[in-house]
Amino acid sequence: MPSAFNPHNTNPLTEYPQAWERASKVKLLVLDVDGVLTNGQVWIGSDGKESLKAFDIQDGLGIKLLEQCGILTAIITGRNSKMVLARCEELGIKHVHMGVENKAIALDQVVKSLGLSPSDCAVMGDDWPDLQMMKNAGFKICPAQGHEAVKEYAHFVTNNLGGNSAVREVCDLILKAQNRYEELLNKARN
Numbered sequence: 001m002p003s004a005f006n007p008h009n010t011n012p013l014t015e016y017p018q019a020w021e022r023a024s025k026v027k028l029l030v031l032d033v034d035g036v037l038t039n040g041q042v043w044i045g046s047d048g049k050e051s052l053k054a055f056d057i058q059d060g061l062g063i064k065l066l067e068q069c070g071i072l073t074a075i076i077t078g079r080n081s082k083m084v085l086a087r088c089e090e091l092g093i094k095h096v097h098m099g100v101e102n103k104a105i106a107l108d109q110v111v112k113s114l115g116l117s118p119s120d121c122a123v124m125g126d127d128w129p130d131l132q133m134m135k136n137a138g139f140k141i142c143p144a145q146g147h148e149a150v151k152e153y154a155h156f157v158t159n160n161l162g163g164n165s166a167v168r169e170v171c172d173l174i175l176k177a178q179n180r181y182e183e184l185l186n187k188a189r190n
Contacts (some may be wrong), residue, residue, distance in 0.1 A: 016156045019156040019173065020173075022122070023122065023139060023176075025120065025139070026120070026121070026122040027071060027116055027121070028074060028110070028111065029071060029072070029074070029171070030075075030076055030107060030123045030124070031073065031074070031075055031123075032077055032103075032127075032130050032133075033053075033077040033079065034077065034079060034126075035126035035127060035145070035162045036125065036143055036162045037055055037075075037084075037167060038054060039161065039162060039164065040145070040163065053083045053084065056163055056168070059165060059171075060087075060090070060091050063167065063171060066174060067091075069175065069178070071178075072095070072114065073091075073093050075093055075098070076110070077098050078099070078100055078101065079098065079099065080098045103132060104133050106133070107121070107133045118138065119137070119138040121137045122139035122170065123140055123141065124170060126143050127146065128147065128150070131150065134150075134153060139155055140154045140155045141154055141155065141170055142156075142158070143157075144157060144161050156170075
Protein backbone atom coordinates (compact mmCIF):
# COMPACT_ATOMS: atom_id res chain seq x y z
CA MET A 1 0.00 0.00 0.00
CA PRO A 2 1.28 3.50 -0.72
CA SER A 3 2.49 5.38 2.30
CA ALA A 4 2.64 8.87 0.79
CA PHE A 5 1.21 10.98 -2.00
CA ASN A 6 2.23 9.47 -5.34
CA PRO A 7 1.49 11.76 -8.30
CA HIS A 8 2.61 9.08 -10.77
CA ASN A 9 0.09 6.43 -9.73
CA THR A 10 -2.66 7.09 -12.26
CA ASN A 11 -4.68 3.96 -11.48
CA PRO A 12 -4.87 3.24 -7.75
CA LEU A 13 -7.41 0.51 -8.49
CA THR A 14 -4.56 -1.75 -9.59
CA GLU A 15 -3.40 -1.65 -5.95
CA TYR A 16 -6.95 -1.88 -4.57
CA PRO A 17 -8.93 -4.08 -6.99
CA GLN A 18 -11.81 -4.55 -4.52
CA ALA A 19 -12.44 -0.80 -4.42
CA TRP A 20 -14.47 -0.71 -7.65
CA GLU A 21 -16.96 -3.35 -6.49
CA ARG A 22 -17.26 -1.81 -3.03
CA ALA A 23 -17.78 1.67 -4.51
CA SER A 24 -20.56 0.36 -6.73
CA LYS A 25 -22.65 -0.50 -3.65
CA VAL A 26 -22.28 2.77 -1.69
CA LYS A 27 -25.51 4.49 -0.61
CA LEU A 28 -23.96 6.75 2.04
CA LEU A 29 -20.54 8.41 2.22
CA VAL A 30 -19.51 9.20 5.81
CA LEU A 31 -16.61 11.58 6.32
CA ASP A 32 -14.42 12.62 9.20
CA VAL A 33 -13.40 16.29 8.96
CA ASP A 34 -9.87 17.02 10.19
CA GLY A 35 -7.43 15.21 7.92
CA VAL A 36 -10.17 14.21 5.46
CA LEU A 37 -12.12 17.34 4.46
CA THR A 38 -9.25 19.51 5.71
CA ASN A 39 -5.50 19.01 5.78
CA GLY A 40 -5.69 18.27 9.48
CA GLN A 41 -4.15 21.52 10.67
CA VAL A 42 -6.00 23.39 13.39
CA TRP A 43 -5.41 27.13 13.54
CA ILE A 44 -5.84 28.57 17.03
CA GLY A 45 -6.33 32.33 17.43
CA SER A 46 -5.03 34.54 20.24
CA ASP A 47 -8.34 33.98 22.04
CA GLY A 48 -7.46 30.27 22.31
CA LYS A 49 -10.26 29.24 19.95
CA GLU A 50 -10.10 27.57 16.59
CA SER A 51 -10.02 30.39 14.06
CA LEU A 52 -9.68 28.90 10.56
CA LYS A 53 -10.29 25.76 8.53
CA ALA A 54 -9.61 25.43 4.82
CA PHE A 55 -11.88 23.24 2.68
CA ASP A 56 -11.13 22.05 -0.84
CA ILE A 57 -13.65 23.35 -3.38
CA GLN A 58 -13.39 20.20 -5.51
CA ASP A 59 -14.32 18.07 -2.51
CA GLY A 60 -17.45 20.19 -2.15
CA LEU A 61 -18.47 19.68 -5.77
CA GLY A 62 -17.89 15.94 -5.46
CA ILE A 63 -20.24 15.82 -2.46
CA LYS A 64 -22.88 17.78 -4.36
CA LEU A 65 -22.56 15.41 -7.34
CA LEU A 66 -23.12 12.40 -5.10
CA GLU A 67 -26.20 14.01 -3.60
CA GLN A 68 -27.56 14.71 -7.12
CA CYS A 69 -27.38 10.97 -7.74
CA GLY A 70 -29.15 10.08 -4.51
CA ILE A 71 -26.02 9.04 -2.66
CA LEU A 72 -26.23 10.56 0.80
CA THR A 73 -23.39 12.11 2.77
CA ALA A 74 -22.79 12.48 6.49
CA ILE A 75 -20.17 14.05 8.71
CA ILE A 76 -19.00 12.44 11.96
CA THR A 77 -16.24 14.33 13.73
CA GLY A 78 -14.78 14.54 17.20
CA ARG A 79 -14.51 18.32 17.19
CA ASN A 80 -17.17 21.01 17.37
CA SER A 81 -16.74 23.74 14.80
CA LYS A 82 -18.99 26.50 13.51
CA MET A 83 -16.90 26.48 10.34
CA VAL A 84 -17.71 22.81 9.71
CA LEU A 85 -21.38 23.44 10.35
CA ALA A 86 -21.37 26.37 7.91
CA ARG A 87 -19.62 24.28 5.23
CA CYS A 88 -22.09 21.42 5.71
CA GLU A 89 -25.03 23.80 5.39
CA GLU A 90 -23.50 25.24 2.22
CA LEU A 91 -23.12 21.75 0.74
CA GLY A 92 -26.53 20.53 1.89
CA ILE A 93 -25.14 17.80 4.16
CA LYS A 94 -28.03 17.03 6.50
CA HIS A 95 -26.45 14.41 8.74
CA VAL A 96 -23.82 16.22 10.80
CA HIS A 97 -22.55 14.84 14.11
CA MET A 98 -19.90 16.96 15.85
CA GLY A 99 -18.18 16.57 19.20
CA VAL A 100 -18.55 12.80 18.91
CA GLU A 101 -16.51 10.66 21.27
CA ASN A 102 -17.62 7.29 19.92
CA LYS A 103 -17.94 7.58 16.16
CA ALA A 104 -19.21 3.99 15.80
CA ILE A 105 -22.31 4.83 17.86
CA ALA A 106 -22.91 7.96 15.78
CA LEU A 107 -22.58 5.96 12.56
CA ASP A 108 -25.03 3.39 13.87
CA GLN A 109 -27.54 6.18 14.63
CA VAL A 110 -27.15 7.66 11.13
CA VAL A 111 -27.57 4.39 9.25
CA LYS A 112 -30.57 3.33 11.36
CA SER A 113 -32.26 6.71 10.83
CA LEU A 114 -31.83 6.25 7.06
CA GLY A 115 -32.91 2.61 7.00
CA LEU A 116 -29.45 1.51 5.87
CA SER A 117 -26.81 -0.83 7.24
CA PRO A 118 -23.11 -0.11 7.78
CA SER A 119 -22.34 -2.31 4.76
CA ASP A 120 -24.14 0.31 2.60
CA CYS A 121 -21.61 2.93 3.70
CA ALA A 122 -18.27 4.19 2.56
CA VAL A 123 -16.44 5.64 5.55
CA MET A 124 -13.39 7.85 5.14
CA GLY A 125 -11.13 8.47 8.11
CA ASP A 126 -7.47 9.24 8.67
CA ASP A 127 -6.55 8.32 12.25
CA TRP A 128 -7.24 6.01 15.17
CA PRO A 129 -10.49 7.66 16.35
CA ASP A 130 -11.99 6.67 12.96
CA LEU A 131 -11.18 2.96 13.17
CA GLN A 132 -14.28 1.92 15.16
CA MET A 133 -16.50 3.89 12.79
CA MET A 134 -14.85 2.17 9.82
CA LYS A 135 -15.11 -1.30 11.37
CA ASN A 136 -18.35 -2.49 9.74
CA ALA A 137 -18.36 -0.19 6.72
CA GLY A 138 -18.75 -1.80 3.32
CA PHE A 139 -16.01 0.46 1.95
CA LYS A 140 -13.21 1.74 4.21
CA ILE A 141 -11.16 4.64 2.82
CA CYS A 142 -8.11 6.55 4.03
CA PRO A 143 -6.52 9.68 2.52
CA ALA A 144 -2.89 9.49 1.39
CA GLN A 145 -1.45 11.14 4.51
CA GLY A 146 -3.54 9.07 6.95
CA HIS A 147 -1.98 7.11 9.78
CA GLU A 148 -0.37 3.82 8.76
CA ALA A 149 -2.73 1.77 10.96
CA VAL A 150 -5.73 3.24 9.13
CA LYS A 151 -4.13 2.67 5.72
CA GLU A 152 -3.60 -0.99 6.59
CA TYR A 153 -7.26 -1.26 7.60
CA ALA A 154 -8.62 0.51 4.51
CA HIS A 155 -9.96 -1.03 1.32
CA PHE A 156 -8.70 2.02 -0.56
CA VAL A 157 -6.05 4.70 0.06
CA THR A 158 -6.42 7.81 -2.07
CA ASN A 159 -3.61 9.34 -4.10
CA ASN A 160 -4.64 12.79 -2.87
CA LEU A 161 -4.10 14.21 0.58
CA GLY A 162 -6.95 15.07 2.93
CA GLY A 163 -8.04 18.66 2.34
CA ASN A 164 -6.54 18.43 -1.15
CA SER A 165 -9.23 16.71 -3.24
CA ALA A 166 -9.03 13.29 -1.55
CA VAL A 167 -12.79 13.35 -1.00
CA ARG A 168 -13.34 14.32 -4.66
CA GLU A 169 -11.20 11.37 -5.70
CA VAL A 170 -13.52 9.08 -3.70
CA CYS A 171 -16.68 10.77 -5.03
CA ASP A 172 -15.45 10.32 -8.61
CA LEU A 173 -14.66 6.67 -7.93
CA ILE A 174 -18.16 6.06 -6.53
CA LEU A 175 -19.79 7.86 -9.45
CA LYS A 176 -17.74 5.90 -11.99
CA ALA A 177 -18.43 2.57 -10.28
CA GLN A 178 -22.14 3.36 -10.29
CA ASN A 179 -22.11 4.45 -13.96
CA ARG A 180 -23.08 8.05 -13.22
CA TYR A 181 -19.82 9.90 -13.84
CA GLU A 182 -20.06 10.25 -17.64
CA GLU A 183 -23.67 11.42 -17.47
CA LEU A 184 -22.75 14.17 -15.00
CA LEU A 185 -19.64 15.14 -16.94
CA ASN A 186 -21.65 15.43 -20.16
CA LYS A 187 -24.15 17.71 -18.40
CA ALA A 188 -21.27 19.90 -17.26
CA ARG A 189 -19.92 20.10 -20.82
CA ASN A 190 -23.25 21.19 -22.34
